[in-house]
Amino acid sequence: MTPSDDALGERITEAEHAVMEVLWDRPRQTAADVCEEVCTARGWSLATVKTLLSRLVQKGALAAEPDGRRFLYTPTIAREAYVGGESRRLVDRLFGGSAASLVAHLAETEALTEDDLAEIEALLKELRP
Amino acid sequence: MTPSDDALGERITEAEHAVMEVLWDRPRQTAADVCEEVCTARGWSLATVKTLLSRLVQKGALAAEPDGRRFLYTPTIAREAYVGGESRRLVDRLFGGSAASLVAHLAETEALTEDDLAEIEALLKELRP
DNA sequence: TCGCTATGACTACAGGTGTAATCACAAACC
DNA sequence: GGTTTGTGATTACACCTGTAGTCATAGCGA
Numbered sequence: 001m002t003p004s005d006d007a008l009g010e011r012i013t014e015a016e017h018a019v020m021e022v023l024w025d026r027p028r029q030t031a032a033d034v035c036e037e038v039c040t041a042r043g044w045s046l047a048t049v050k051t052l053l054s055r056l057v058q059k060g061a062l063a064a065e066p067d068g069r070r071f072l073y074t075p076t077i078a079r080e081a082y083v084g085g086e087s088r089r090l091v092d093r094l095f096g097g098s099a100a101s102l103v104a105h106l107a108e109t110e111a112l113t114e115d116d117l118a119e120i121e122a123l124l125k126e127l128r129p
Numbered sequence: 130m131t132p133s134d135d136a137l138g139e140r141i142t143e144a145e146h147a148v149m150e151v152l153w154d155r156p157r158q159t160a161a162d163v164c165e166e167v168c169t170a171r172g173w174s175l176a177t178v179k180t181l182l183s184r185l186v187q188k189g190a191l192a193a194e195p196d197g198r199r200f201l202y203t204p205t206i207a208r209e210a211y212v213g214g215e216s217r218r219l220v221d222r223l224f225g226g227s228a229a230s231l232v233a234h235l236a237e238t239e240a241l242t243e244d245d246l247a248e249i250e251a252l253l254k255e256l257r258p
Numbered sequence: 259t260c261g262c263t264a265t266g267a268c269t270a271c272a273g274g275t276g277t278a279a280t281c282a283c284a285a286a287c288c
Numbered sequence: 289g290g291t292t293t294g295t296g297a298t299t300a301c302a303c304c305t306g307t308a309g310t311c312a313t314a315g316c317g318a
Contacts, residue, residue: 013274017222044276044277045277070295071296080238084240090215091240099235100241100245100248102231104248106216109209111213111216120232120233120253121253127246128247142305176307177307179266180308198264198266200265
């Protein structure tokens with residue numbers, strides 16, 4: 001039953017993801033707005049952002065709501081769903097589907113700071129009273 | 130100081146990763162050996178495996194040790210390192226670098242079974258006596 | 259010795275990706 | 289009304305990826 005299949009057939013690429021983040025953070029922005037937030041950071045031109053927006057609309061990841069002669073772009077998929085899908089993909093690919101293995105790995109390779117560990121511990125207490 | 134740059138300049142792709150797994154599992158195999166293990170599973174021809182092996186050697190992810198007229202391929206990077214790099218990339222990209230956020234997400238989306246949680250709890254006890 | 263065969267090297271090629279220029283055109287301004 | 293300007297659409301193009309075919313050639317078997 002292939003769990004957690006994200007609704008889009010097409011995958012979102014790295015560059016596209018950067019655009020998605022901007023729109024998850026604040027939906028209904030124009031191409032120029034999005035550019036304002038990522039162009040300098042990633043060294044992109046407005047044209048690049050426009051291309052990425054178009055592709056994301058084609059892929060069904062964004063909705064383009066007409067607003068005069070331009071569009072306001074809004075994600076059609078929740079960030080939660082995307083993040084969940086990507087996480088699952090990683091866990092499946094690298095940890096044989098076991099999320100616990102991932103956590104174990106992070107712990108063993110010191111990827112978890114003391115604060116992380118404390119936070120996780122608190123989480124666990126909450127989840128298993 | 131661009132943190133956690135894995136030793137290879139080039140990224141390993143999905144298809145290449147499948148080949149790497151075979152060689153991590155058992156190093157020093159020939160192209161034919163590797164094909165034996167993945168070709169049917171992925172519907173590949175031997176030629177495809179050869180291409181992937183070549184690209185991985187070029188990328189510095191594999192070493193090719195001459196053995197008569199053929200090569201024995203062996204990973205130059207440890208699976209641990211690769212897995213660590215990929216995990217970190219995901220955490221950086223999707224969870225703002227916070228591994229705890231990833232764990233929280235997995236927990237919240239029910240990606241963690243009761244067994245997973247128990248396992249993690251045990252891990253934590255070990256890590257923070 | 260001489261052809262067969264296994265093997266890496268090289269070539270191919272369509273589709274995806276990153277990055278952008280150009281075009282058409284409607285709105286805004288003068 | 290004519291010009292500038294902001295905008296999406298279209299086109300471009302090099303590189304990466306998946307997938308594989310062809311070629312040269314060094315051994316192996318007869």
